[in-house]
Amino acid sequence: MSMDGSIPKSSPNIRMAIDVGGTFTDIFVLDGDGTQKVAKVPSTSNPIDAVMNGAEAAGVDWADVELFTHGTTTATNALITRNFKPVAMVTTEGFRDVLEIGRGTREDPWDAYKEGTPPYVRRRDRFAVTERIDYRGKIVKPLDEAAAYEIARVLKKRGVSAVAVCFINAYINGEHELRMAEILTEVLGDDIAITTSHETHPEIFEDDRFSTTVANTILAPIIHPYARDLAKRTSDSGYDADVLLFHSGGGVMTPASAEKYAARLAASGIAAGAIASKYFAGLCGYTNAIGLDMGGTSADISLAEDGALRMTDKWEVDWGHPICFPSVEVMTIGAGGGSISWLDKAGSLRNGPQSAGSVPGPACYAAGGTEATNTDANIILGRVGTELAGGKKKLDREAAITAMSKVGDALDLDIVQASLATLRVANANMADAVRLISIARGHDPRDFVLVAFGGAGPLHGADIARELNIPAVVIPPNPGVTSAVGCMLVDIQHDVTKMFLKEAADVETTEIETAFKDIEIEGRERLFRDGVKEEDMTFQRFIDMRYRGQWRSLAVPVPAHIETMEDAVATFHEEYEKAHNFRREDFPIEIYRLTVRAIGVTPKPSFPKVTIAEGATAKPKGTREVWFHGQTSALTTNIYDRDDLPAGLTIEGPAVIDQLDSTTVIPPNSTAYIDEWLNIQIKLGAE
Numbered sequence: 001m002s003m004d005g006s007i008p009k010s011s012p013n014i015r016m017a018i019d020v021g022g023t024f025t026d027i028f029v030l031d032g033d034g035t036q037k038v039a040k041v042p043s044t045s046n047p048i049d050a051v052m053n054g055a056e057a058a059g060v061d062w063a064d065v066e067l068f069t070h071g072t073t074t075a076t077n078a079l080i081t082r083n084f085k086p087v088a089m090v091t092t093e094g095f096r097d098v099l100e101i102g103r104g105t106r107e108d109p110w111d112a113y114k115e116g117t118p119p120y121v122r123r124r125d126r127f128a129v130t131e132r133i134d135y136r137g138k139i140v141k142p143l144d145e146a147a148a149y150e151i152a153r154v155l156k157k158r159g160v161s162a163v164a165v166c167f168i169n170a171y172i173n174g175e176h177e178l179r180m181a182e183i184l185t186e187v188l189g190d191d192i193a194i195t196t197s198h199e200t201h202p203e204i205f206e207d208d209r210f211s212t213t214v215a216n217t218i219l220a221p222i223i224h225p226y227a228r229d230l231a232k233r234t235s236d237s238g239y240d241a242d243v244l245l246f247h248s249g250g251g252v253m254t255p256a257s258a259e260k261y262a263a264r265l266a267a268s269g270i271a272a273g274a275i276a277s278k279y280f281a282g283l284c285g286y287t288n289a290i291g292l293d294m295g296g297t298s299a300d301i302s303l304a305e306d307g308a309l310r311m312t313d314k315w316e317v318d319w320g321h322p323i324c325f326p327s328v329e330v331m332t333i334g335a336g337g338g339s340i341s342w343l344d345k346a347g348s349l350r351n352g353p354q355s356a357g358s359v360p361g362p363a364c365y366a367a368g369g370t371e372a373t374n375t376d377a378n379i380i381l382g383r384v385g386t387e388l389a390g391g392k393k394k395l396d397r398e399a400a401i402t403a404m405s406k407v408g409d410a411l412d413l414d415i416v417q418a419s420l421a422t423l424r425v426a427n428a429n430m431a432d433a434v435r436l437i438s439i440a441r442g443h444d445p446r447d448f449v450l451v452a453f454g455g456a457g458p459l460h461g462a463d464i465a466r467e468l469n470i471p472a473v474v475i476p477p478n479p480g481v482t483s484a485v486g487c488m489l490v491d492i493q494h495d496v497t498k499m500f501l502k503e504a505a506d507v508e509t510t511e512i513e514t515a516f517k518d519i520e521i522e523g524r525e526r527l528f529r530d531g532v533k534e535e536d537m538t539f540q541r542f543i544d545m546r547y548r549g550q551w552r553s554l555a556v557p558v559p560a561h562i563e564t565m566e567d568a569v570a571t572f573h574e575e576y577e578k579a580h581n582f583r584r585e586d587f588p589i590e591i592y593r594l595t596v597r598a599i600g601v602t603p604k605p606s607f608p609k610v611t612i613a614e615g616a617t618a619k620p621k622g623t624r625e626v627w628f629h630g631q632t633s634a635l636t637t638n639i640y641d642r643d644d645l646p647a648g649l650t651i652e653g654p655a656v657i658d659q660l661d662s663t664t665v666i667p668p669n670s671t672a673y674i675d676e677w678l679n680i681q682i683k684l685g686a687e
Helices: 047-059 074-081 145-158 177-190 206-236 255-260 262-283 373-378 398-412 415-437 457-467 479-487 509-529 567-582
Strands: 016-018 024-030 035-042 065-071 087-092 128-129 139-141 162-166 192-196 243-244 289-294 300-305 328-335 339-344 349-355 449-453 472-475 492-504 536-545 554-558 589-600 622-626 635-641 651-652 655-659 662-666 670-674 680-684
Touching: 016 047, 016 087, 016 262, 016 479, 024 479, 035 047, 035 479, 065 479, 074 139, 074 262, 074 635, 087 145, 087 206, 087 589, 128 145, 139 243, 139 349, 139 457, 162 177, 162 206, 162 255, 162 536, 192 206, 192 670, 206 243, 206 255, 206 262, 243 255, 243 339, 255 262, 262 289, 262 328, 262 479, 289 415, 289 457, 289 655, 300 349, 300 415, 328 415, 339 398, 339 415, 349 415, 349 680, 373 415, 415 457, 449 457, 449 479, 457 472, 457 680, 479 662, 492 509, 509 536, 509 589, 536 567, 554 567, 651 655, 662 670
Parallel strands: 016 065, 065 243, 087 128, 087 162, 162 192, 289 449, 449 472, 635 655
Antiparallel strands: 016 024, 024 035, 289 300, 300 328, 339 349, 472 680, 492 589, 536 554, 536 589, 622 635, 651 670, 655 662, 670 680
16 A cells, blocks of 8 residues: 555556455455555445455456455355245155254254244245155156146246255255256256256255255355356456355355355355465464454354364354355354443343444444444553544544443443453453364364454454463454455365265275265366366365264365275274264274365465564554553553564564554563564463
């Protein structure tokens, strides 16, 4: 950014990542000469408008862009708001209500009267047809084609935009689903999206398979035009390469693949933040990292061990409606800068998940908000000044005090004590979430570094790390747009699975090798459709295993050529013990499923190092009285501008570092170091 605050025009051969959020759209640009530029623009009702506005705000000419990656909340918002086009489902007679029955569980097991969220497809839009295939793939009852044509006629009359075909046991034999899809296409036309369960998620459990297929189906009519229009508008502006859309599995895919696997975009943005946290930890020499992405409303927490992110094969936007595409495992809680401080019926102080949001926002925004929030607490304690975003946003400290006084009066605390208590509760909530993703999974937080980013993450990162005895915190160079950086760091990726139900002790390695090669053929075909060259393709193999009799499985990586199953079984025991604090090596192991991750390698950005300055120094831009936990009075604290901090600089706490998109708090008895990548590395001492 230039001295007058404007962003200079781009140079040729640049890479750009744009992450569209609910409130703001983040833009990260890497020029061919290594220059980094960031920008933020308000999100729009049509997210593509925000993408184009973001490129303009960053001074980017689309003709100069060689690689564009994009994270979007379009799919997530559609599931949350249930703003769908008319869709239908065709299933086997007798299985019309699988979507409502699910696993027969409740979100709150103690509330027998609480209704679960309704299925995405209404019952009247779910049709049943006679057909049956047994568990071995043998046809027991042929498809009633006369009934199938009648269903297609009714659906055409209703004007549906997509149809999910979900037959029982289709995972082992998809012949009937394919025929049903042919009939639907014949009657409804090629413009109607037809999704079959055996192609979407070949899974033995019908509720998971049906739910994933339905989610994919309802999103197809939304993602298809979105991806097509985005590609057209960028192309019309001069971009001549594929748009790469970030998906939940920690990779990207082209618009052509997004149209077929639309539900993979339903966790796009939060996965990008997890990728970025692992990357910046690696730059600082850490292979174990916990990512804390704290924004205005929520905090997303992820974990990487030995350089690998934790993954899950089941997640959901609405409880009870799982999406079973592989995804980076991220835990989201209602804790952000706008989280409201309130008292429960017992008079105990709580924080969130209620949020003031961006409208009206925290009380200090002076935009109509009257409830005390974390941002109000931070401004009262002096951790945040009276200006944000380089002076573009003015904050009203008196309004924050008025709001916080209601909390203080209820608890018989003064303003400072009430503010400190508010942050204690907020930090405890986030620390508990970190414990669930670390300690509860067999990981010791003391073996990890905390990567804090998002608009509010650097404000709270050091306090959360101290509560968990995490020794170090990393703050990336541009915390507010770190998720956009994550979109730029990944490859084209497809996860292809196949059921393989056999005991590990009985399976022949030649048999499993043949099955893997068949799966790799499909993975290679998907990459070819994405325009990936053969020399840019790589394939990773995973075997899902479980103890005999269990229904949950655990995926373990295996080499390209399996000589023996003993190593895979040993890895399974180790990973199972980490996940469940239990192992039983004398018990038979079953193979459940095989997975191939087909990867199309894309060019990665190369972030330039900055020369470490010998005896680097920086002059504070001022001082402020700041309250910290464990102190009996406010401390006179140096305030720095991050743009003025050279690589090699060491800052002794307490200190506060301001920048355009965030504020970093360095508490007493801690030291901050600016490394050659311009990360802030904070080493924590005792509180």
